[in-house]
Amino acid sequence: MPEKSTFHEYLSQQSRKIVNLPDSTPSPSSFTADNLNSFILEKIEPDTAYNQRCKAVVNRLCHFMQNNFPNKLRPSEVVKSGSLGKGTAVKGKSDVDLVVFLAKLTTISELREKLNDIFDRMKLYLNKYAGCKVIGTTPYAVQVSVNCHGHIHSVDILPSIDIIRKKTCDDIYAEMETRSEREKKYYSSAFAPLQVDFVSQVPTKVKNLIRLIKYWKKTEFEERTDGKRLPSSYILELIVIGQWGKVGKPENFDICKGLYHVFRAIADYRSLRHAWTENYKYNNFVGDQWYVVDPANPFNNVMEACDLWDHVAEKANEFLQSPLIKGLPSFDGWV
Numbered sequence: 001m002p003e004k005s006t007f008h009e010y011l012s013q014q015s016r017k018i019v020n021l022p023d024s025t026p027s028p029s030s031f032t033a034d035n036l037n038s039f040i041l042e043k044i045e046p047d048t049a050y051n052q053r054c055k056a057v058v059n060r061l062c063h064f065m066q067n068n069f070p071n072k073l074r075p076s077e078v079v080k081s082g083s084l085g086k087g088t089a090v091k092g093k094s095d096v097d098l099v100v101f102l103a104k105l106t107t108i109s110e111l112r113e114k115l116n117d118i119f120d121r122m123k124l125y126l127n128k129y130a131g132c133k134v135i136g137t138t139p140y141a142v143q144v145s146v147n148c149h150g151h152i153h154s155v156d157i158l159p160s161i162d163i164i165r166k167k168t169c170d171d172i173y174a175e176m177e178t179r180s181e182r183e184k185k186y187y188s189s190a191f192a193p194l195q196v197d198f199v200s201q202v203p204t205k206v207k208n209l210i211r212l213i214k215y216w217k218k219t220e221f222e223e224r225t226d227g228k229r230l231p232s233s234y235i236l237e238l239i240v241i242g243q244w245g246k247v248g249k250p251e252n253f254d255i256c257k258g259l260y261h262v263f264r265a266i267a268d269y270r271s272l273r274h275a276w277t278e279n280y281k282y283n284n285f286v287g288d289q290w291y292v293v294d295p296a297n298p299f300n301n302v303m304e305a306c307d308l309w310d311h312v313a314e315k316a317n318e319f320l321q322s323p324l325i326k327g328l329p330s331f332d333g334w335v
């Protein structure tokens, strides 16, 4: 695959090759799946050695924070979230979220009050770490970039508090109920361990589907979108898992058909309605037209974190016109 060709172009080329094949070759559907599978193996699925090298680099940063941060910032634990933590990383393109549970803080209100000070101190110490460069801050994270064997990981470091191990989820959700919309957002990173568990448990094939969709996002959209926000990796993970759940969570399925159904769902995002009952049994968004509710946080409709859905839907529709999809013998089911 040449450097500059997009995922869409690559698959179109592959499909064109299929179209030109003589009649005696295997059925187009299986051949298409084969090409897609080799694409996954070669370009998408991080091989173990690659994965281990990335993990080692990230672990070094975690280790640095655990051993070199001053007592006020001392982490009780660092949770690896993002693609790398959840096992849905795309080769050379994985972003990392590191949730740093601060041992010295106990409430989210306290965290919110001290957050700017925490950011300043963290930046000071992170700048001393040779392998990482402070890029800036978001409302909830310090952003750094880490060089890793010829590629760069952008890492969000999110200070948080380990409330989920001190209280039950029900108690935390009840507490959140009394907080303003703005304050509720400061709870988000505390739920990272639950989010990691939720996404990590899906079978490899579903993870590969997630990787393909993320790869599509990385190659089809300009990174800068004039302050507008593209769907996060987590939204895409949840949409894939939601659509897969709707058809009964098949362990094995045709990845091309999976792609078709996920892109159909994205193209028709106003019909998306996903909620899960792993951590709570009610749905705060049941009256809304469309929603994908964070399985770890009942107050978070992840769809709201993107304001480019029409543009994303347009791109998904384009993909649905590709020869790969057009060549599918049937559009029913995933198997």
Ligand SMILES: [Zn+2]
Binding pocket: 053, 054, 055, 057, 148, 149, 151, 153
């Ligand atoms: Zn790496």
